[in-house]
Amino acid sequence: MKTIATIFLAAAFSVPAASMAQGPAAYVNPFIGASTSEGAAGIYHGLGKTFPGAATPFGMVQLSPNTITGGDNGSGYSYEHTTIEGFAFTQMSGIGWYGDLGNFLVMPATGPLQTSAGRQQQPEEGYRSSYSKQEEKATAGYYGVQLTEHNIKAEMTAAPHSGIMRFTFPAHQQSRIQIDLARRVGGTSTWQEVKVIDDHTIAGYMRCTPDGGGWGNGDGKGNYTVYFYAQFSKPLTKCGVWSADIPDGWTRKREDIESDRYRQQVAKATVLPGVKEKAGKHLGFYTEFATTEQETVMMKAGISFVSMDGAKANLEAEIKGWNFDAVRRQAFALWNAALGKMKVDGGTEEEKTVFYTALYHTMIDPRNISDVDGKYIGGDGKVHVVNSFSKRSIFSGWDVFRSQMPLQTIINPAVVNDMINSLVTLADETGNHYLERWEFLNAYSGCMIGNPAVSVIADAYAKGIRRFDVEKAYAYAKNSVEKFGNGGKGYSTGGLSVSLTLEYAYFDWCLGRLAAALGKRKDEKVYTARGGNYKNVFDKDKGWFRPRNDDGSWQPWPEEGRMKQGYGTIESSPYQQGWFVPQDVPGLVKLLGGKEKVLADLAAFFEKVPEDMMWNDYYNHANEPVHHVPFLFNRLGRPWLTQQWTREICARAYRNAVEGLVGNEDVGQMSAWYVLAASGLHPVCPGSTRYEITSPVFNTITIALDPAYAKGRQFTVRTRNNTPANRYIQRAWLNGKPYARCYLDHALIAAGGTLELEMGSKPNKNWGIQ
Template sequence: MIRLITGCILICTISRAQSPAGLVNPFIGASTSAGAAGIYHGLGKTFPGATTPYGMVQVSPNTITGGDNGSGYSYEHTSIEGFAFTQMSGIGWNGDLGNFLVMPFTGPLKTKAGKQGTHGEGYRSDYLKSSEKAAAGYYSVLLSGYNIKAEMTAAPHSGMLRFTFPAGRQSGIQIDLARRVGGTSTRQYVKVLNDSTITGWMKCTPDGGGWGNGDGHADYTVYFYAVFSKPLRNYGVWSADIPDSWTRKLEDVESDRYQQQIGKAEILKGIKEKEGKHLGFFTGFDTKEGEQVQMKAGISFVSMDGAAHNLQQEIRNWDFDAVRNKAHDQWNRELARIKVSGGTTEEKKVFYTALYHTMIDPRIIQDADGKYMGGDGKVHTSSTFNKRTIFSGWDVFRSQMPLQTLIHPSLINDLINSLITLAKEKKKDYLERWELLNAYSGCMLGNPAVSVITDAYAKGIRNYNVPEAYRLSVNSQEKFGNGTLGYTPGDLSLSYTLEYAYTDWCVSRMAQWLHHPEDEKKYARRGENYKNVFDTEKGWFRPRDKEGKWLPWPDSGRMQPWYGTMESNPYQQGWFVPQDVDGMVALMGGKQKVISDLEHFFEQAPENMMWNDYYNHANEPVHHVPFLFNRLGQPWLTQKWTRAICRRAYHDKVEGLVGNEDVGQMSAWYVLAAIGLHPVCPGDTRQEITSPVFDKIQMGKFTIKTINNSAENIYIQSARLNGKPYSKCHIDFRDVAKGGVLELVMGPTPNQQWGINN
């Protein structure tokens, strides 16, 4: 009997480890290090903590408050300042959230975190790196400074922490209510409800930094309701006196003056209620060796009652392992939207971690009862869609949202509804390009929401107010577009002009479908405005000023970083004419010249695919480029380079993402390329076929099978769709959606006869 039980445990453990959730490694990309990346943008900037699919709560370790460390965590840091209940994933621009920072401790209470590299000056603690573990829905670590084991798990609107203490008479848990990744919350409130429960809120405004150090206009309030497993006996609040004359942006909060003020905060023992500018809460207790003390908390962006209801709905007792197992099961269900077999263990870990990272945002922001805080500052109730937030538009329109149209169309409906209703609530007549917690942040450029709407409509995803979506798309192009000049002048002329020309084309598509013939003609013409920034003398795209003159051509020509472009150079940005590849190719001198130029573009990229001036996979503008070879009649080069990028740019390690995760985009590219399908032009239902990493991919009713696939056999020799020979290097979205089987025979050398007839 014992042998049978042991065997069952072993089999179950192995099975769990090989399940989709068991293959997830949340440490992939979990570094902000600019040094390791070789560029100020840093690496993946993901967080390793516990969350659920698209959940509102992320309980994660935080190693740093300041700088361009949007996830609050970087793997190479040697100390932890606490465990927050909200995090952003894979972003730059200083970041935001990182609220409700919980830290267990032993010894005297300290009211400031202290800085990296210091010891004992604050509540931050060194940690044993070898003890650190992360899985889908779970994280644990040994805080060596306190000899406390910290474990955390999550539900969609709530989280749970379990601390294993040493024996001591000065043990405790403290919560920094002011803490925020990119600055500070500017006002806090806490109230002790009974001998186990506290509630309160933290108000975060642009005055306290945050998203873009305030330039991103993030303005939100986090409400909490927290319960402790050990009675509140020796508790209190600390309150730092922040003078009214002090500014409170990130650089202020990081200053020695500000930190000294926090360090001498007044400690108010036994106080039951307090509002202030920089508050924290603590509870102290005696502990026996190995004693476990737990804390669970509900989070809401609506109200304290909402936070309480969220917790009561999701975590009703103190069974930490049950919450952890439920989170694991939730991940298994979501990740099973795509099932892969074959490939190496590393490839499967990379794949399912990538899929995991695409399922963090756009996250739900409504409470369990459907209430959410609107852009008008009023509470609304959603009955027809799930209110979502964090739309990193400039990044995610390229791969992340097209992926979701394949595996999670209801999420696309949610997102579009969220953007449309937000525009109404904020009395804006256009769509935001980078939305965070109701903020029209204005981050990056273009009109990516127009792309998402057009792509959704083209694919039959239409459960939203279509006329309003169209009206807002038109208004977005009129407000932010190439206008009467037919191009956008200035230092970012190329990026703006090419992006706006593409979304003009998107509007023309919508106009055609919705029977607005005049708009169709108008925006189709504007979709060709990319030609207005092409200099035939130089043979490449070139920025103009408002008088129409070309900006001075640099010595390095199209290789010059930031010459008319955003985070790129003209060589990289110039390939972005997805709506008219044939027209682009004609401008550039014809197919053979373009193919040769593209091959050079890829061949000059470094082996590790880190940031560079050629094919720069670390940044989004080039993500469609490998698939252009399909459009140029040489699909074997698409197959060659997508397999190379999958192999060289993605790994099962912290440095496994060559650039910022960017809210799912970097990972979504891998998911699509690895299954063998990726669009060049969202808004067009054509999906480019490339060489899958895996032997078999099941995605709903559609299956992709490969024969003789291997690391050497990367070239498609022939194909069959539903048993019939298939000679195209692309497939329509509708054929994928209705289901079937695409079978690809693979080989070690290109078949230059397959897929060339478009």
């Protein structure tokens, strides 16, 4: 099996330094979205929540600075924080719910050893350090910063399963690299072990259970072990461990480890110089040495979710020596290859930076968590070996079924195939026999709502992505919608009645589509009919969707009416959620009173959005339920309004700035929306093969197609007279022939060719309305 490590090694030491400033990877700005600030967002959800550290496409390692443990700080980093705790080898991208990972936290220091990170407001209490914001740098595959408290430069780069760090120290008799093995975003690992292998090497593991918080502060059921194998360029002549005595009766979730009691206990941890092996509840490792002015000391490590042997094999396969710059060039080359699948011409330099950073963010997850030898830990806790796919994790289903997975069906269909295989085998290994909606390292976290994996499978199958056990996938999809659905009533009740009913109806429809493709006529009829259940929470008297009680009665109508946030909905209002009937737009329009009434309502929905497009009560691009709505105008015979509003959203909701994302990145979804919309194509209804055509940001977008899944070599969207003012499509040609439709089928993209669009400053109200 050809792994990503094999590809990585093939590029070893062959990338010239000049290439570091060339190619699409040169446009990537990892600081876009790297803030969790509630104040800047105006809502507790915060901003992008991305991390700025080093990673490779879909890699296991993300070597990134961590600024705070605890709080709703899922990425471990927020740009406005003024101190850094350390640099961890694993991170999550763009998520809330307190986050997880942030494991194997490495920190350089000088002077007396401190065993606690200390408080953000008083960094001198612990090993955290202030840092120079001016000297903080991040590019694709690289992060560097000057730690001002000890005057140490920290740099890091990554390979798919490993990473290397380079520290430049001042002259000091007591310089140090220390590793907090207990550290975990949103909590703590609950058991660690470390041992010295030889005079340059340590190995061990960190066990992370729900008792230690993490994903959902434990409610997400995150339960995994991170193994490490680390080597130091300077010999371990003076090393040891520290061990904090955590009483058996202490709980260890987020609020516990944030407490003064816990922090003080860690601060007085027992330091054990010379100890070569230790297991415990809250451990750290350190190695001390003298340094001369500007002396560099390096550390490299492989990680694995399988074993210490796996971590060792991962490191030895990817980073054989101590050539930091070569590894950095390799990482950059991987990003150039991955991002090069989409080439854009035209647009401003800022728009290219936004585009390629967005594309970069869509290639963090779903990450490959199988080792270089193909081994991975399954849902049964046992070691398995992949044969025909890479084991992938972090499936933010409720978010990514809308844009992220449809984007990958075009540019990375093998990744979609891997994800489906991973979800299906997980359902098999656990014995659950249904598909998880938000999978995290084999955990059935239950986060958010619906059956998004059913959408992803139906969409993939319809597009010819079928290298998985189709019958088993179908069986588990059917089990999923039967376990979680609108039931015999045909609607869901309770506090999320509207959101659940509408989304379950869509996922039922998806299963109906898959059943039809597989010739399962009885199921096709049943589940397609269930796709109409959205009508069962529509109140004709109020003219909108309304939550119902178990006895069928309506819940009291609030003073704010359909505008009330959380009224039968999740992270939305009925006004926002009510547009989610992608499977039956004509039926929705009829229900809402006809096309003209719907168009007037949609006009207000967009026109009342604040200029900055931050969290609001109308078209709220900061969250997923409305992401398909701009494309509904295509379905309503007003394609020029889709063109107008997608260009507005691209310009107003995405910027080359830390606060350049108006909402959580959500594991690629926010960025994938931009990539597709800026390219002129986006689906309304995954599970259907139809993409809506809209106004591209760029003059030309060329998409490389995967020959294993597509007949064509590339598909190009080309424009004439495209400018910010010329945002309206006047005419179109597909492969040189006039094209009058405002949509395109996936098969036409996969066949390869060119869609050419002539642009103008005023709408052509005759094009695209067939």
